[in-house]
Amino acid sequence: MNESASATVSEDDTAFHRDTTEEAVTVALRAHRTRQRARRQGAFSLALAGGTVLAACGSGGSSPSGSGHTAGAVSKPGSAFHTAPVAGRGGVVVDARGRTVYVLSPDRHTNGTCSDANGCTALWPDLPLPDGSPGATAGAGIQASLLGSKKLSDGETYPTYNGWLMYEYAGDSGPGQAGGAGIQSFGGTWYTLSPAGTLMP
Numbered sequence: 001m002n003e004s005a006s007a008t009v010s011e012d013d014t015a016f017h018r019d020t021t022e023e024a025v026t027v028a029l030r031a032h033r034t035r036q037r038a039r040r041q042g043a044f045s046l047a048l049a050g051g052t053v054l055a056a057c058g059s060g061g062s063s064p065s066g067s068g069h070t071a072g073a074v075s076k077p078g079s080a081f082h083t084a085p086v087a088g089r090g091g092v093v094v095d096a097r098g099r100t101v102y103v104l105s106p107d108r109h110t111n112g113t114c115s116d117a118n119g120c121t122a123l124w125p126d127l128p129l130p131d132g133s134p135g136a137t138a139g140a141g142i143q144a145s146l147l148g149s150k151k152l153s154d155g156e157t158y159p160t161y162n163g164w165l166m167y168e169y170a171g172d173s174g175p176g177q178a179g180g181a182g183i184q185s186f187g188g189t190w191y192t193l194s195p196a197g198t199l200m201p
Contacts, residue, residue, distance in 0.1 A: 077168065078127030078159050081147070082139025083195045086178045091141060092200065093161055093193040095127060098175035101166040102190045108199055111165050112188035115154065120186045124167040128156040135159065146197045162197025 075096040083091040086100060093101050102124065104112035114120035129136065129149060136159040138144035148160045158165055169180030169190070182201050183190045191199035 076128075076130045077125075078136060078166075079130050079133060080137035080139055081142050081159070081161065081166075083141030084175065086176055086192070089178055089181070089192060089200060091195055092178065093142070093166070093195065094175065095166070095168065097168075099168050099172055100175075100178045100180070100192055101127070101161075102169055102180050103164040103166060103193060103199060104186060104188045104190055105164075105199065106188035108191075111163075112186060114165070114167060114186055115152075118186060121167075123170050124180070124186075124190070125170065126156075126158060127166055127168065128158055141195050143195065143197070161193055164193060164197070164199075166193070 077095040077097045077099065080096040081093055081101070084094045084098060084100075086092050095101050104114050104120075104124070106112050114124055114126065116122075135149050136147050138147050142161075146162045148163065149157050150160050150165065151157045160166070169183075171179045178192050180190045181192050189201065191201055194200050
């Protein structure tokens with residue numbers, strides 16, 4: 001092969017090598033861009049799916065009204081009353097928590113004074129109506145006609161039964177107890193209430 005032919009072959013090889021290299025680079029770039037698009041689309045799809053899951057979780061986090069029970073749904077003690085048996089007393093009036101309620105009276109005719117101001121409610125918790133409530137609910141054994149309410153000087157409205165203001169006793173650890181009956185304190189005696197609304201010492 002002469003020098004001219006050799007030069008021609010060399011130039012052809014170089015051109016072929018350059019073309020091949022450029023083509024390989026082009027293919028590689030296209031593949032790289034394709035992978036980038038795929039990653040972007042995958043990330044977008046993942047983010048979209050994640051947002052959908054979060055939205056679903058957010059919408060399912062709160063129960064519809066009237067379904068299930070939550071802490072906020074628990075009734076306040078003064079929201080409802082019914083009667084329940086207590087050993088040695090028969091049926092007495094109890095509050096929404098099932099605890100025996102008490103009345104303070106100095107003379108069995110009028111309500112005694114039990115308030116935050118005189119320290120009474122620290123031992124004998126009062127039972128205000130829930131905000132916005134029109135009145136307490138009468139449960140089993142309660143005469144609805146005897147349920148009423150009274151607004152006191154502290155601005156709160158309290159349920160009454162046959163005109164008597166009602167309290168719990170901190171010394172009772174739960175339902176079925178009447179450890180406060182007969183105690184004399186805060187200018188009067190503490191009584192339980194019968195279903196008929198009469199005082200039971």
